Each structure stands twice: as C-alpha cells, then as structure tokens.
Amino acid sequence: MKFERYGIGIAKGLTVTIRHLFRHPTVSQYPEQRLNISRRFRGNELVWNKEKCTGCGTCAKTCPQGAIEIVTSTDMTENKYVVDKYQVDTGYCINCGLCIESCPYEALYFSHAFECARYRRSELVQSKDDMLETPERKVSGYFYPDKANKLPEQTLLVEKVTEKR
C-alpha cells in the first residue's frame, strides 16, 4: 500500500520544512564572518620567491594560457640569469597549477588570498613586485604539504558556526 498516493507526501514535506525552521541556517554572513578557506587553495594570484628563482622560464613554457611572461638577461660575472621582467595576467589564468608543479626550484606558489576582485582589467596583471609574499598574500599549501600544515584548518559548515541573526 503506497501512502504517497493518499496525500501523505504533503505531510512528509511539511515535517521537513518545520524541521528546517528549528535547525541552524547553513549560510554565512560573508563580510562580517569569514570562514577559513581550504589549505590547499588554488587561488587567483601567484606568489613568487625572488631568491629561489633562477629564471629558467619553465613556468612560462608550461602555462597553457600563456599568461606568464618572463624576460631574463645574463649576468656574466655571477654566471647566472637575472629576471628583468616577470608578470602574470591573472585574468587569463585558469588556476590549473601547472606552473607551480613544474617549477624545478620551488620558487612559485599559489597565494592563499581570495579577495582579488579589481575595478579594471589592467589591474589583474601581477607585476614582479606584486608577486612577493606579504602578510596579506600568504603562500597556499597547494603542491607543498609542509606549507599546508602551517595554515589554519578549513572551516566546515557542519561545524556549527555562529552568525549574526
């Protein structure tokens, strides 16, 4: 005997909605309440380590979008490359992470910052100085588990977060 055909479905639906009334809402109030994002966040921006970089240009070669532009010159006295220009158009970036994985000297990381909205298209281009690690632009743990362990744990919505009512 199927009770769904006797209008019991309506009663079931009503119990579901009334249970939700007394349950915790699953929304978070963003500007006031910031949840921790994933520690292995594949972010919108890149962080570049100036000291470790040798200017080999592997990142630029591996980028499927061609968003990374690197110009180097040779320093004959030190016998190594000098990075003259290093810039990323994050507007083209598809967050695939191939540049980070391919870097042989662990000099490139994703950034852990996620508020990267800009007013102009041109502001999306990261120049050499915009890519250094700062307190606002921390290094994400993507592809580097030891760095991931140092970041705060991700907040899950199942952990009851208190919010403004």
Added chain:
Amino acid sequence: MATIELNIYNLVNFQSIPPDWPGGFWWHWLFFTVVIIGFVLTMVMGVIYIERRGMARMQSRLGPNRTGPFGLLQPVADAIKVLLKENIVPDAADKLIHWLAPVVAFAPALMIFAVVPFGNGVLLADLNVGILYVVAISSVSTVGIFMAGWGSSNKYSLLGAMRNVAAVVSYEIPLVLAIVGVVLISGSLSLNQMVVAQDVPFILLQPLGFLLFFAAGCAEINRSPFDLMEADSEIVAGFHTEYSGMKFAMFYLVEYAEAVAISAIIATLFLGGWRGPILPPWLWFVVKVIIVFFAMVWTRTTLPRIRIDQLMAFAWKFLFPMSLFNLFITALQVLAGWPTELVWAMIIVNFAVMAILVLVWSKLFFKLGRGRIEV
C-alpha cells in the same frame, strides 16, 4: 437547558454599540474605522516580516536582518523605497482602469474587517448576515485584479488576471459550502455570534471543513501553492507586471491584507476568534490570526506551485465533492442535536470521517486520472 437558552438569547440580542457610547453611531464608526485601518496596516507589516523570516529559516537561510534589530524595519524600508519610486504607466494602457485597479482591489480587503469581532461585540458592524457579507465582498477584489490585467494591455497581465478569475469562480463554491457547515452548527450568520457559540472550537467539530476552507481560502487569495496568477517563472508577475511605485505597493498590500483577512476569518470561524483564557480578547484574536498565517507560510514553503488544469481539477473533483459530503454529514448531526448534547461523539466521528474521506477520495482522485493528476 433553559438557562443556557436564555443566555444565548441574551447574547444574540447583544448590541455592538454600548448604550453609553458618547456621540452614538458616528463616533463608533470613526473609532473603528481608524482602528481597522491601523490594525490592517500594522498586521500587514508584521506578517510580511514573519513570512520573510519564517520562510527563510525553513529554506535554511536567514532572511532580511540588516535594517534595524533582527531586520524588524525591513517592511518600513521597503515601503519607503516603493513610495519614492517612479510611477510608470504603459503607453497602450487603459489609463483610468490602470489607475483605479489597485484601489478597487484594496478596498474589499479592508472592508472584510468591518464584521470581524476583536472582542465580544467589539466590531464595526454586527451584521446579522456577517459571513454572507464577507463572502460577497471578498470576491470584489477579483474585479480590481481583472481591471489591472485588462488595463495594462499586456498579454501576461491578462493571462494572470484570467487565471485569477477562473480560480476565484471555482474555489468560491467549496469555500462557501465549508462555511455552511459552521453556520449550521452555530445557527447564526453573524461572526460575533459564531464566536459566542464556540464553546468548543469548531476546528474540532469541523476538521474536514477547516481543511477545505484553508485550501480554498489559500486559492481564493492566490497564495502559493495556488499563486498561478503571479507565477513569476511563467508569466513574469501576472497582473501586476506593468505596475510600479505606489500602485505596485498597493497590490503588495492587497496580497497580504487579504492573507490577514482570510486568516482572521479562519480564526473567527474555526479557532474560537477572541475567546481564550487569561489574555485580553483582542490579543487572543491577533495570536490566532498569526498562527493561521504561519500555517499559510508553512504550506507555501513546502508545496510546489500547481498547474492551471490541476487547480481546476483540485477544486471540482476534490474540494467540491468533499465539501458536499461534509455539509451532508454536518446537517445530519445538527438534525440529531449532536452539537449541543454529544459534542465528544461529534468530534470523534468527524475526525474519523475526515480521515476516511481524504484517504478514499485521494485514491479515487488518483484513479480518475489513471496515475495522472490532471484528468
């Protein structure tokens, strides 16, 4: 027995205007008109808040919580916004009808409250045909809505208005037949005397009638799941597509004022109106109205919108026969004198009748359509 009859006789002769009321009728009229307008407007603001917050919580959201403490000032903010908005009238519109429609739709919603008692005899006019007046006047809103649909000269507006007329014409019948059951038991058409007669709330004596009235009432005022006439996924916003500014606000007001009015009628007919212990009568009335409105919000959140053919099938193949059964059974019980002597038996029998009828008729309704609802 004789004393009870005497008491009822005294109450029937109760005059709504106290003899020592200064100035007589006109002061009474002025006072209650102001009270009713104030009551409707504050209740509308309250129920908008309850609906938005309650519905949000049922959908695991928070609802408006920015304006004022707990978002309490949200209706005020909406009202100010809508007052300051530009009033746009379409070029091809029938200007006069387009302008008149919101007023014609709003007045009946306000007029219903003239016969709704806030306490024993505390009402604008204790009409001896009160419920008949309610049924008659509540249908006038439809004229306003059809005027809006016609005057906008927009096909979606007209579609929405046509759907509304179809729904009101169909649902008026089970609505009135459900009321007749209550009238038979209370033996009066005056809303005040109906409340006086409710020693046991009529929801216990008329459970099936309550369900029918609730469903038909929701359809009558076009609340979800019967909100076909403003189904935004199909016909933009139905009859008020072409309205903006204060005129739109009027329609918004009508929507909620009608919901409050139907809640008030249900509270009066089935939940014992102003009667209740400890609290003052008007507070009991407001509490009951809010409880009924909350039930409406609850069903609105739960049930998906039905199609126009399902709307008609539900009215004519489900509610109409059920209301006839309900009327017949209630008439037999009244004839046997159950409402005064065998109240507990009537409660048990009527609940059993409701359960059996709903189950059997749901099955039959399903079979008639061969698994499809619409036939």
